[in-house]
Amino acid sequence: MARAARDPEERIRERNIRLIIKAGIEIFARKGFDGTRIAEIAEASGLPKANVYYYFSSKEEIYTTIIAHLLASWDNALKYISPEREPAEAFRLYIKAKLDYTRKNMAESRLFASEIIQGARFLTKKDREHIRQVTDRHVAVIEGWIAAGKMLPVDPRHLFIMLWASTQFYSDFEPVAIDALKTSRLKAGDYDKAAATIAETILRGILPCS
Amino acid sequence: MARAARDPEERIRERNIRLIIKAGIEIFARKGFDGTRIAEIAEASGLPKANVYYYFSSKEEIYTTIIAHLLASWDNALKYISPEREPAEAFRLYIKAKLDYTRKNMAESRLFASEIIQGARFLTKKDREHIRQVTDRHVAVIEGWIAAGKMLPVDPRHLFIMLWASTQFYSDFEPVAIDALKTSRLKAGDYDKAAATIAETILRGILPCS
DNA sequence: TTGAAAGTTGACACTTTGGTCAGCTTTTGA
DNA sequence: TCAAAAGCTGACCAAAGTGTCAACTTTCAA
Numbered sequence: 001m002a003r004a005a006r007d008p009e010e011r012i013r014e015r016n017i018r019l020i021i022k023a024g025i026e027i028f029a030r031k032g033f034d035g036t037r038i039a040e041i042a043e044a045s046g047l048p049k050a051n052v053y054y055y056f057s058s059k060e061e062i063y064t065t066i067i068a069h070l071l072a073s074w075d076n077a078l079k080y081i082s083p084e085r086e087p088a089e090a091f092r093l094y095i096k097a098k099l100d101y102t103r104k105n106m107a108e109s110r111l112f113a114s115e116i117i118q119g120a121r122f123l124t125k126k127d128r129e130h131i132r133q134v135t136d137r138h139v140a141v142i143e144g145w146i147a148a149g150k151m152l153p154v155d156p157r158h159l160f161i162m163l164w165a166s167t168q169f170y171s172d173f174e175p176v177a178i179d180a181l182k183t184s185r186l187k188a189g190d191y192d193k194a195a196a197t198i199a200e201t202i203l204r205g206i207l208p209c210s
Numbered sequence: 211m212a213r214a215a216r217d218p219e220e221r222i223r224e225r226n227i228r229l230i231i232k233a234g235i236e237i238f239a240r241k242g243f244d245g246t247r248i249a250e251i252a253e254a255s256g257l258p259k260a261n262v263y264y265y266f267s268s269k270e271e272i273y274t275t276i277i278a279h280l281l282a283s284w285d286n287a288l289k290y291i292s293p294e295r296e297p298a299e300a301f302r303l304y305i306k307a308k309l310d311y312t313r314k315n316m317a318e319s320r321l322f323a324s325e326i327i328q329g330a331r332f333l334t335k336k337d338r339e340h341i342r343q344v345t346d347r348h349v350a351v352i353e354g355w356i357a358a359g360k361m362l363p364v365d366p367r368h369l370f371i372m373l374w375a376s377t378q379f380y381s382d383f384e385p386v387a388i389d390a391l392k393t394s395r396l397k398a399g400d401y402d403k404a405a406a407t408i409a410e411t412i413l414r415g416i417l418p419c420s
Numbered sequence: 421t422t423g424a425a426a427g428t429t430g431a432c433a434c435t436t437t438g439g440t441c442a443g444c445t446t447t448t449g450a
Numbered sequence: 451t452c453a454a455a456a457g458c459t460g461a462c463c464a465a466a467g468t469g470t471c472a473a474c475t476t477t478c479a480a
Contacts, residue, residue: 012446012457013456016457029327030329031242031244031245032241032242032244032245032328033245034242034245035244035245036244037436037437037438038437039437039438047458048458048460049459050439050440050441050458050459050460051457051458051459053438053440054457054459057439058438058439059438059439110327113323113327113383114242114328116382116383116386117239117320117327117382117383118242118245119240120386123385128385128389131390132389132390132392135390135392152414154410154411155403157391157392158391158404158407159411160390161390162407162408164379164390165375165378165379165383166371166375166376168375169374169375172326172327173323173326173327173375175326175329175330176326176341179338179341179342179345180342180345180370181368181371182342182345182367193365193368194371197369198368198372200364201364201369201412202411203415204415204416205410205411205413205415206411206414209419222426222476222477223426223427247466247467247468248467248468249467258428258430259429259468260428260431260469260470260471261428263468263470264426264427264429267469268468268469269468
């Protein structure tokens with residue numbers, strides 16, 4: 001056989017799947033599920049189309065594999081919202097981490113946005129349940145801060161939406177952000193300025209007057 | 211002839227174009243440009259496909275017609291950001307109007323979001339220039355307020371992005387909003403609560419301590 | 421009433437698409 | 451060395467896609 005099933009490397013398979021996924025992320029992000037042709041994914045990953053079908057049995061399988069990967073690495077920025085921290089520091093870190101992540105993973109971010117705008121057709125019940133649970137957990141932290149008088153009584157769920165939306169915008173809607181900021185492309189400084197403005201404004205908006 | 215060229219009604223033509231546009235908005239919003247098939251638009255508008263081609267010469271022409279319509283009715287909510295008003299009232303009205311508009315025109319809103327996420331391929335230079343000019347005009351108003359000491363010195367462009375992003379989110383990313391708010395569908399009350407939370411938080415974030 | 425413009429449409433041509441397959445080459449454990 | 455598993459791929463297909471067209475019906479000003 002080409003290699004034992006227990007072969008720890010699995011190099012060819014791994015490499016090709018990685019190439020397909022990588023190309024898929026870019027193209028699904030730009031074209032959405034229905035607009036993406038696997039011939040294009042094949043070309044972008046440097047593999048013949050039939051070879052793509054050797055690893056994935058359908059377009060949907062490529063797509064859902066990507067979505068699953070995505071969700072797994074999704075909650076990372078939220079780790080900063082933890083009860084041991086002070087709210088000011090927690091939100092500052094969260095905003096920075098979220099902007100950083102979307103900036104460095106623009107295609108993933110857009111792919112996810114695209115999937116949601118198109119009706120979240122491929123998000124499973126389990127995926128959505130996961131989103132709910134993660135939100136709940138962090139809502140509880142914020143409610144704790146409010147109860148402790150460390151924060152004004154702001155609705156935590158709407159607050160999360162404001163944070164999510166504001167940070168997401170720069171990557172997902174980059175062309176509009178570029179026009180609104182009157183620049184030609186978003187530079188690191190623009191993201192820093194965004195983080196600063198969002199953090200300052202929101203923090204003044206939710207912290208007790210000091 | 212069917213009717214004089216000067217006929218003030220033009221009913222058939224008008225009606226059919228309206229039907230096609232209406233169906234197009236829904237379907238382009240759900241599927242994006244590449245994912246939309248004109249056969250589906252035809253079916254949704256109750257016309258045979260060939261009849262759709264009688265009014266529009268291509269898929270692209272339908273799409274760009276819709277985008278043009280959209281942009282025309284876009285700046286409406288921004289009218290509240292005007293120098294005669296006090297910032298608090300202006301932002302409150304803007305947030306309410308924007309949430310209202312996106313709620314009542316979800317498909318348009320999503321179609322536009324979809325177009326941007328997919329790289330703004332069909333926004334003309336003129337369209338984008340328009341976005342810049344509208345932003346500039348309102349940035350100037352905010353700078354006036356800041357100079358007059360009516361507002362803290364917040365970067366107006368990033369502030370607009372926060373407002374745009376936060377209000378847009380509820381319609382464009384409705385499935386996620388539903389999960390985050392732990393509900394089954396967004397009701398009028400949810401939009402009211404959203405408007406209140408956004409307005410309170412942002413206003414506390416940008417107004418001088420009183 | 422009439423004739424020409426406007427509107428309608430089934431059927432068609434041509435292209436692209438997702439997906440299959442038979443047979444090829446490469447890899448590797450024994 | 452060698453056989454079998456893994457990997458590869460050109461060629462193909464049925465279905466679906468965009469766009470066209472010739473012939474039909476409807477409308478209405480004169």
